[in-house]
Amino acid sequence: MMKDSEILLFAKNKKLPMVQRHFLILFLSSLLGACGSENPEQKTSLLNAPYPTQTGGTLMGAMPSDPSSLIFMVAGESASSAITANLFNSLLTYDQNLDLAGELAESWQVSPDQKTLTFHLKPGLVWADGHPLTSEDVFFTWQAIIDEKTRSPYASDYQLVTKAETPDKLTFVVHYDEAFSPSLDSWAGLQILPKHKLAGQDLHTTSFAQKPLGSHYYQLKEWRHGEYIKLEKNPKSVLGPANIDHLVERIIPDPGAQFLELMADNIDSLSMDPITYARIIPSRPELQAWLNQYESLGNSYTYLGFNLKRQPFKDIRIRKAINLAIDKQEIIDGVYLGLGEQIASPYKPGTRWSNPELKPYPFDPQQARSLLAEAGYKDSDGDGILEKDGKKLSFEVLTNHGNKEREKTAVIIQRRLKEVGIEIRIRTIEWASFITRFIKTGDFDAVVLGWQLGLEPDQFGIWHSSQQKPGQFNFIGYNNPKVDQLLERGRREFDPDKRMHIYHQFAEVLYEDSPIVYLSAGYNLTAIHKRVRGIMDPVPPAGVGYDSQKWYLPMPLRRTQIQAE
């Protein structure tokens, strides 16, 4: 009986259960409506043939968790932004080189006193339902995020606005008490919501969060909680229509299951870990035949951070010695299989904010040893660990449990530091406990954690000496008046070139102070089916997903199963 149902199901899907492993034959033969007569080489050539741009088709993807809400300002998690980035527009955006550009705004001006920003909206903008999108909507969205009742973790930047105005339907003006240049980034991050749908509603309970209406390339078609989200092309998109008709994101938490779905050709695009990317796929030629692999520098880096309020980390020689004793390339090779980069400043290499003069600290155990000796540490009892005044150079490194990369990184560091006579103990702790019990209270020696390689250069919250209260982000206790002053200047400067100069200086001071050890910045790794065309090559700094509205699926390569819908 089971047998019958199988056959029925497959007949319906026009998918023929066929011989082992030849997925290629499997889907191509079903596409052609005939089976088995051609050899794999011909299929490969069909896959590699050029095709003109065309519209239609369905692109399948997978993500690990379900968004909690499709209003990003209250959801705040990455699963939500992955979907809402296709649904909503912001005033500004980042272009392929990660510079600010207009999205809903055609242009923007900073007043001479730098306290007022004026945005000019593009004319003729509409929501997906045809309702005009005006400065009223922008004003409404700003009001919504600063509203007392809205529990947005990101409200603080918008609360700095003292007054907002809409002189006409295409102009939106905001006033600040003092010049605040990160505000431009904040307007690139605020997704504009439709006033005509949301006025008078509570953003936390509104059903709009489940059934949103946006203005971007796609709109929500169906959302089966915990299973999949189906998006449909928005023909009225404010930036012109996309090529692909439907985007489907399946929610598959387990990376193993995600990869099996990719192998069975049920999904087209998948981000993956280094092992899958650099070992498993290359070992399977049949997979390589129909997958393209893309790598680009991700948006975060891993670091070893010291508690600067504790000994021995108050001594810059110790910090520098540890920095020199760690082989960062070894970490990148061992943990990321070489799929990452060393960095010398908290900015993405290659972008304007990254200081090209700075080179990552070299791996130089000899110099590390002499620095430690200079600081007065020597191994007097012969156990291989240095001490000073009877105190061993030994400390605890904490990281969050479940992050394999950080755990492995810590182990590699442990070995290298032992070679120069420093003993470290590694401890992994579940995230919420880690934050509450250790980071907030400042009760730690050193941590392996990550920060963003921000598109906005302002890192006031992480490095300014005023940001050390419990729950704030300068928990390592970094305090350098020179950095404080540079960070304050950077926040007031709107001119990109002058800002660049400020942040290059800032990175230089950080480099000299070595309050943290930059360990690695990993690549984002993606495999995409060869049926997906129009992907920017080489991958721009903004990542493989940039300009994905230009991606297209040539008719002969589409999945029939999905087309039948």
Place this chain on the structure above:
Amino acid sequence: MLRYLIKRLFWMVPMLIGISLISFFIMHLAPGDITSTEATFDPKSSEESRQKLRELYHLDKPVIVQYGLWVERMVHLDFGHSFASHQKPVFWAEKDKDGNVTPGMIQEALPITLMMNIAGLVLTLTLGVPLGVWAAKRYAQWPDRTITLFNFIGFSIPGFWLSLLLMYWLGVIHPWFPISGLHSLNYEQLNAWQKCQDLFMHLFLPVVIPSITGLAGITLFIKNGMLDVLSQDYVTTARAKGLSDRAVTYRHALRNALLPLITIVGLSLPGLIGGSVIAETIFAIPGMGKLFYEAVMMRDFPVVMGILTIGSALTLLGNLLADLAYAWADPRLRKGVMPDR
């Protein structure tokens, strides 16, 4: 009988209060709350907004006050709203003024888990009981040895490993079954019969695999019970009367051997709503196990408490039902339970 039932039901109330109190305090023993799991490490978020959130959710108040607030809501059977999922109702669906319905989180997950677990339990029983009887009847011969061997293999194999292996074999190499998920993308367009088929295909692996690994327990239980019973005098008597082997085995022996099974099934009732985190994660099924695990990791207290309350209520109810079924099946017990009748 009725008095006994009312008494038992009445006693469930203080038990539930006790359980919920202990759960509530243990839950709060874990460091951190929703504000330390959500957007904590984004420098764009601020400590002030986190403090605001804490006040809104009453997380700044002493635990006993928070418990009081929770009990106050529970009296009206109001399970509250999730912290992590932005005010999604925990249990009951809600309608807003435009008539749009937001389903409750447990309400969405519970039917899926119940369906899977009931199917699994039925499958385990329908396979385990005959296998156990067979093994007992052919004790220490090849059927017994083979069944025991396979049971132990099934019992020792890690479920997640077998799942991935079968997903690869039956989903990728021979694409007979869907690899993960619960519904096909075109589910809404299917007719009723095709919908059943679709669900069957999606649930096949996630139901069969835990049943295989859970088979060992039931089979051994039945086998040992049967072995005990088969050596009893009344079975010898039945045989001496000249009853057929079939009648002796099924009518006389099996009935008695099934008694302990009632307890097992009764105890597995709360497990029916529990769900398995591993199976649900691997097969991408949005059930109770995943909901609970994520709620704990996010310190989403209303959801954790909602699931624990429903779980403990069902456990108590399962115990009661098992006792009643026992009393119904076993006259000795019936007399013991109700001496006044």
